[in-house]
Amino acid sequence: MNYPYLGATIEGKSVRFRVVSPTAARMEVALEDGRVHPMQRTDDATFEALIPDLPPGTRYYLAKDGTKMPDPASRFQPGGVHGPSEVIDPRAYRWRDESWMGVPHKNLVFYELHVGTFTQEGTYRAAQDRLPYLKELGVTAVELMPLAAFPGERNWGYDPAAQFAPAHPYGGPDDLRRFVDAAHEVGLAVYLDVVYNHFGPDGAYVVGFNPEMFTAHHHTPWGQAINLDDTGSEHVRQFFLENAVHWLREYHFDGFRLDATFALVDDSPKHFLEELVEVVASVPGWKRLLIAEDPRNLRELALPREGGGYGLDGIWADDFHHQLRVNLAGDRHSYYRDFTGTPADIAKTLEQGWFYTGQRSENQGEARGTPTDGLAPKNFVVCIQNHDQIGNRPRGNRLSDEIPPSAYRAASALLLFAPQLPLLFQGQEWVTKTPFIYFTDHNPELGKLVSEGRKREFIDFPDFRGIVPDPQDPASFQRSKLSWDEQSEPEHAGVLKLYQDLLRLRPKLSGRIETVTTTDTGLVLRRGKHLIYVALRGDTTLPLTHDLQTVLVTESGRYAVNGSEPEFSGNVVSFRTPGAFIAEVAEVAE
Numbered sequence: 001m002n003y004p005y006l007g008a009t010i011e012g013k014s015v016r017f018r019v020v021s022p023t024a025a026r027m028e029v030a031l032e033d034g035r036v037h038p039m040q041r042t043d044d045a046t047f048e049a050l051i052p053d054l055p056p057g058t059r060y061y062l063a064k065d066g067t068k069m070p071d072p073a074s075r076f077q078p079g080g081v082h083g084p085s086e087v088i089d090p091r092a093y094r095w096r097d098e099s100w101m102g103v104p105h106k107n108l109v110f111y112e113l114h115v116g117t118f119t120q121e122g123t124y125r126a127a128q129d130r131l132p133y134l135k136e137l138g139v140t141a142v143e144l145m146p147l148a149a150f151p152g153e154r155n156w157g158y159d160p161a162a163q164f165a166p167a168h169p170y171g172g173p174d175d176l177r178r179f180v181d182a183a184h185e186v187g188l189a190v191y192l193d194v195v196y197n198h199f200g201p202d203g204a205y206v207v208g209f210n211p212e213m214f215t216a217h218h219h220t221p222w223g224q225a226i227n228l229d230d231t232g233s234e235h236v237r238q239f240f241l242e243n244a245v246h247w248l249r250e251y252h253f254d255g256f257r258l259d260a261t262f263a264l265v266d267d268s269p270k271h272f273l274e275e276l277v278e279v280v281a282s283v284p285g286w287k288r289l290l291i292a293e294d295p296r297n298l299r300e301l302a303l304p305r306e307g308g309g310y311g312l313d314g315i316w317a318d319d320f321h322h323q324l325r326v327n328l329a330g331d332r333h334s335y336y337r338d339f340t341g342t343p344a345d346i347a348k349t350l351e352q353g354w355f356y357t358g359q360r361s362e363n364q365g366e367a368r369g370t371p372t373d374g375l376a377p378k379n380f381v382v383c384i385q386n387h388d389q390i391g392n393r394p395r396g397n398r399l400s401d402e403i404p405p406s407a408y409r410a411a412s413a414l415l416l417f418a419p420q421l422p423l424l425f426q427g428q429e430w431v432t433k434t435p436f437i438y439f440t441d442h443n444p445e446l447g448k449l450v451s452e453g454r455k456r457e458f459i460d461f462p463d464f465r466g467i468v469p470d471p472q473d474p475a476s477f478q479r480s481k482l483s484w485d486e487q488s489e490p491e492h493a494g495v496l497k498l499y500q501d502l503l504r505l506r507p508k509l510s511g512r513i514e515t516v517t518t519t520d521t522g523l524v525l526r527r528g529k530h531l532i533y534v535a536l537r538g539d540t541t542l543p544l545t546h547d548l549q550t551v552l553v554t555e556s557g558r559y560a561v562n563g564s565e566p567e568f569s570g571n572v573v574s575f576r577t578p579g580a581f582i583a584e585v586a587e588v589a590e
Helices: 124-129 131-137 173-185 233-251 272-281 319-329 334-338 343-352 387-391 405-417 444-457 474-479 484-488 490-508
Strands: 007-011 014-020 027-031 036-038 046-051 059-064 067-069 110-113 141-144 162-166 189-194 214-220 223-226 255-258 289-293 314-316 380-382 421-425 514-518 522-527 530-535 540-543 548-553 567-569 572-575 579-585
Touching (some): 014 059, 014 233, 027 046, 124 131, 124 173, 131 173, 131 490, 173 189, 173 233, 189 233, 233 272, 272 289, 319 334, 319 343, 319 405, 490 548, 530 540
Parallel strands (some): 110 141, 110 421, 141 189, 189 255, 255 289, 289 314, 314 380
Antiparallel strands (some): 007 014, 027 036, 522 530, 540 572, 548 579, 567 572
16 A cells, blocks of 8 residues: 555645545645645646645645535544544654564453543543553553544544544543553553544545545435445545554554444445555554454354355454343343343353344344454453443443442453453542543534434433433533542442452453353353453352352442352352352362
């Protein structure tokens, strides 16, 4: 791939501007100081200009047939998505991660965070100050919610407008580079959530330059699909492929979470995802990984290309979350109707990677999923909370708000015992009381539509009760900021210790997971020489099948305030409350 191709790139003391606009008759670079430079057409859709003696920091627009708009491949929008673009020199930052080789795939433990709410300051620099804490916690990778510039000052990130420009409310491009550099310095990988399946409803000027960005041949939940296989699709594919290379080369990310890959509809001989795998593999340096967020349970996504797959490295597998939520919180609406939540089905989900492998889904009215043959545990990312499962509830409330503390500790132990790659969402490790509410900062007209739509979305939701925080209200954003002071309170400090201890234990676990036994209220699973006994309800008795040495008890005084530890008697263990313990098979003396 010829990179960099799009946008403003520095060549010596000059800057080359390049844009794709198949419908333009005339294109110009309009500098903020009033000077205007014509751009030359170089093929049927591309215009470019080389302007001498332009320093980094120069602000400009591109004018299509006299209409000024921000550069669709702008490297920074300092005044927001509707303002001028800024020339950025990525070579000015001096990286310190020359020896960085990434975190091995099987060792990944993701910590998903939203830069704006992870700290009170809501900046890259403030998040950087917390990196030593994350290292001490025991996670191995930070996963940043989308950073592409969005309209307004606050947003989850799934309304992308300027795909190449890091969102200005969090800081400048070099602040983001420092964050990634500092993470690598302490041994943490950094993954970026990217949205290639749609654009936000405001500020996506790329569509003004290139109306062929969408196709009427395919549709998604957001409307017409991104054009990956129709007339002009070569330019659309180039835009997104170059965007991926941009984040990897200019910001040193370790890989991507690919949002809603089911909506990347492509009937080309080579699917866009296959081409993305090829392009990412060509980026110099360590191996970068691609993780799909996709509810279809398709093993082809993560099968190697030589085995008939797309060659991605992993898939968000939410069936485990859904099974556990049904069991612990009793959810039965929407897609939760498809899950029983029984301990046997929870165990089966962990053994397979996901539960649906081709059975009929009541919620979807058709078969869902494929078998997981050919996939390894490292190809699945599992969680008990993530931004969707919290924020897409009416009040943004967390799992821990709705189940007993003992059940939350048991679920946490099960998550971190499993061989799949675990993902934590900010604050869950100390059972924060902070919600994660859906928030936006759209213009008044669009904002009103978003607020009204949010209320309609939940009118049949069991937890609705007429209370849905307004996404446009700044308080929704402020209430979602983590309260780090909670960590000093006993009920929070204990859970934090539990997560730290579980994450220290995790590297000692080995092998796939096997079901030893299940009952109506509990399950026993084994990985190598370690077993986990989990009671999802009180008054649970489980058989002891081995001579064991206890390693960790979730209801011990180290983790629980007034916890009820399990009682051992003969060949059984009894739990008066939900809980879990991890044990190691005792070695038999010869």
